[in-house]
Amino acid sequence: MLENTWNRIIDWFRDRSERSQLIRSFNDSAKNAFIIGEAPTLLKAKISKGERTYRHQFSNWLNSGYRIQAFSGRQLAKDEIKHIGEVILNDNVLVRRLIVLGWDTLEIHGDQGIYGLRWQLKDYIALPQ
Secondary structure, eight states: OHHHHHHHHHHHHHHHHHHHHHHHHHHHHHHHHHHTTSOSSEEEEEEEOOOGGGOOTTOOSSOOEEEEEEEOSSOOOHHHHHHHHHHHHTOHHHHHHHHHTTOOEEEEEESSSSOEEEEEGGGGSOOOO
16 A cells, blocks of 8 residues: 555656656747748747636646746737647647646746636547546
């Protein structure tokens, strides 16, 4: 019984490391895509609190939001924010990875204004009941 508890604690650290690695990898790829002109806007991901009502059985107990901020130098239109979210949500493997690593909320925000959009990740794949 005690051994299972310790194994679970070690898994928490492993998940935290994988979450950090995914953020770093996303940010490096987004930066490179912007530099070479593949992406019109620089994107930067970070962890946020998430939306409590979006929780699922894999949700991280503290910070369950995956926030992407788009640095465009202007306020983004709702359609532009929605398009960025749809690109992420259409990548089924990425959505599953986000969920397994404890995220339940995808948030997209611009660098100006207070407007942003949120999606409940579990709505984009079938989770076991």
